[in-house]
C-alpha cells in the first residue's frame with residue numbers, strides 16, 4: 001500500500017497537462033469521488049493499527065502533492081490562455097532600443113557648435129515675456145503695424161504679458177545685463193497665434209544671434225552668415241541678401257541659401273529659383289542699443305534670427321512642419337545621423 005502511495009506521489013510530481021481538460025481528468029482520477037486518492041482514504045479503516053500513522057502521513061502527503069500540482073498547472077494554463085495567440089512565451093525578451101535626439105535639438109546643437117567656434121556664447125530668456133522686451137525695446141512703435149504682423153498670444157487679463165513671438169527679446173535682456181563686446185546666440189521656443197499647417201505652427205524654435213562691439217560692420221554680418229551656411233550646409237552653399245525691413249535693424253536683410261535639395265538648379269521646394277530663405281538680419285538699430293543702455297555712437301552691432309524647424313526641414317528633406325511636434329516614433333527613428 002505504502003508503495004502504491006509513493007508511486008502515486010511520483011506520478012503527481014511528474015504529471016504535465018497541455019490542456020485544461022487533461023488537467024481536469026487527472027484531478028478527477030486522483031481526487032474525484034472514485035479517485036485513487038479518495039479510494040485510499042476509504043481503505044484507511046482497514047489498515048493495521050501499527051501502520052496507521054505512517055499510512056496516514058503518506059496519504060496526506062499524496063493528497064497535498066496532487067492538489068499542489070493541480071493548482072500549479074492550472075495557473076500555468078490560465079497565464080498561457082490570457083497571452084495573445086501566436087506568441088512564444090518562452091522566447092527571451094528583446095533588447096531596449098536606444099532613444100535619439102529630436103531633429104530640432106540636433107540642429108540646435110549643431111548651430112550652437114558652429115557659432116561657438118566664432119566665439120559666440122549661448123544665452124536664454126523667458127518664454128513668458130513682457131511687451132517691453134518683445135516689442136517696445138526693439139523699436140516697435142506703440143501703433144506700429146509690425147505689431148500686427150505677429151499674431152501674439154497674450155496672457156489672459158494681462159495685456160502687458162505675452163508668450164514671446166521671437167527670440168529677439170533675448171537680445172534686449174542680454175544687452176541690459178552685459179557690456180560690449182557681446183557675442184551671443186539665443187536658441188529657444190517662440191509662440192504665434194497661427195493656424196497649424198504643413199508650413200506654420202503656433203509653437204516653433206528660433207535662434208537669435210547678436211554681436212555688439214566697436215566697428216562691427218555689415219561685412220562682418222555677411223561673412224559670419226556665409227561661414228555658418230558653409231559649415232552647416234556644406235562648402236557648396238552660397239548666400240544672397242535681399243533688402244528687407246525689421247523695426248529693430250537698419251539696414252535689414254533677408255538671407256537666402258542655395259537650395260539644398262537641387263543645389264541651386266531649381267526645383268519644387270525652392271519654387272524653381274534655386275534659393276531658399278533661411279533668416280532675417282541687419283545692423284542693430286541705434287534706438288535698440290540706446291534702449292538697453294549701450295552708446296550707439298561708440299558701438300555698432302549686427303543681429304540675425306532664424307527658424308530652426310525650417311533649417312531642420314532643409315537638412316533632412318522634411319516637407320511637413322507638423323512632424324516635428326507629433327513625436328511619432330516612425331518619423332523620429334528615421335533621423336539618426
Ligand code: DAH
Nearest residue numbers: 166249280281282303304305
Ligand atoms: N525676429 C525676427 C522674426 O521673428 C527675425 C529676425 C530678423 C531677427 C532680423 C533678427 C533680425 O535679429 O535682425 O521674424
